[in-house]
Amino acid sequence: MTEKGKLRQTVFAGAAGLKALAVRKTELPEYHTDELIRIVNLCKVYDTGAVKVIGLNNINLTIKRGEFVSIMGQSGSGKSTLMNILGCLDRPVLGHYYLDGIDIAALEPDQLSLIRNRKIGFVFQSFNLISRMSAVKNVELPMTYARVAKKKRNERAVELLERVGLGGRIHHMPNEMSGGQRQRVAIARALANNPPLILADEPTGNLDTASSFEIMELFSALHRDGATVVVVTHEENIAAFTDRIIRFQDGKIISDMKNPGPVSEGKTKNI
């Protein structure tokens, strides 16, 4: 990053900070308990030195508790950027992101870690399991960082692996499992701290069709049990499982609509 770029970023960050302060003092954002995610005028600009790339351009979005949402778009549409911000891996440059009522823009990196640990369950395209740890140890990991007692941790990890259908493989290493099984371990791990938000980034990207549908059915089941699930994908048939589809293009939301016919369990069988 050039000196100029650094300076610019500092100014941006400063401006965002000031704005956040101003907002907090004057008009506290409306906060409804049924709104899990509230994004207000969100912008994200990448400074690659020569050119500024606008990742997200003035996004406004609200996701309620218990929704099953897919975020769609081509690569470069800004959906990954939004995913990083939703997952509190990145902070917005301008605008606000309230997760469960907490203003993410104002948080320090370690506070973000805490939010990720307690509020978000991640499911990644490439599973991102730690390869030298067994399935049960991988599931225990978020609870380790949440300082859950060892015995409790183990009990819950086993319970979660049973819930995703891997009760017989809890001590297997990731490389001893198929892609679908690994993704199930990842889902169990995402559920470990019972977070209000499950965030899946192309969860079926590395899976064959059959496994993909199994995984999506698992998400549907979680949704029916009351979880809020956000799936980022570029595949229509994956998005079809969800209740609400948000489409992105060039850093903007181009459509946000209810899925007219979400795939139910019965329908999947026919496909």
Added chain:
Amino acid sequence: MLFENMKMAFAALRANKMRSFLTMLGIIIGIGSVISIVSIGDTMRSMFSSIYKDIGITQSYLCIGYWIDDVRESDYFTMDELSRVKEVFGDEISYIDSSAAASADARADRNRLKINFTGIDYNYQNVQPVNILYGRYLNKGDVAGRRQSAVLEAGSARRLFGTENAVGRTFRTEIYGNVHEFTVVGVYEKEMSAFQKLLMGGTDDEGEAFIPWTLLTWPNDSFYYCHLFANETMSTDELNAFYDELVSYVARMKNREKEDFYLQTALGEMDQVDSIMAGLSMAVGGIAAISLIVGGIGIMNIMLVSVTERTREIGIRKALGARTRDVLIQFLTESAILSACGGIIGILLGGGIVFAAGAVMGVTAVVRPGVILLAVSFSAVVGIFFGLYPASKAAKSDPIIALRYE
């Protein structure tokens, strides 16, 4: 959580056994060499101090200073003066003589042997005990009557007479131009450690014998040295005070300044040798400690590789809620365990070398707990210091970039 971290670190190190071992090797060699060098130094010091205890730690020699130009006849000690000193200081002096010695060829039948004669008083056995194998030690009568009696060392007896039991046999020798015919009244045996023999060296072809000091009075019953053993029950402070009084008294007796006399004490000599040895072992140990720093750099190097290799893992952990501190502690624990294990193996290795060497040389090896403590804390500091940079590099990494890393 600490235990948890340690388990995690062990698992990570086990995943790369060979690499972990090679990294530890630097620390193992460093700690091992520091401990063995310092302990060998300590062992030598303890051997020297036991040798000084053997030859009498309260022993001292007093003579006119070697820096004095106008040495007078009166600067020499006479027998009367020695007895006066003994009387004045009473119990404080347990033995006094003139430190007279002579070396001469002894002949018995067809055998010849060069013998170092030591002139002693009858009670020398009290301060420098030897094992009498046959016959007796010199007695008051031998000394007072200037009898030509000798107590011969066993090996010398064997070489001169062909038998160790040489009591009653005679040999001829010429000391200071006078021919003497000595009668062997006793044969003694000297016990020495291998190390002591090594230090004394070269006395194998020469014999040893004690004779009355009253025989070695050339010239004119006067002596250069006053050789004495102070009472062994005195503390170091008392001993030093006694030495001070002794020199003052002798100087007054001789109409000299106190500074004109030279007092050589076993205590002072031992201190000197000890401080030289201590300095030497510290210096060599310090050089060896440099290898510890090299070992530490090895740890830093391998931890940097490990952090780069595990960038994705760090990203995953951060995404799942690991704080900067959690990652920092995880990697610090790994480097600390590397150096701690290296340290422990190094201590065993170093200690093993010292004890093995001690067993071979027939001496008791000394490994001070302080040295071990120092080495362990040094290796811990090395592990933490050199682990800090790679760990903070890992801890500060951005989860988005780390997750994207292939």
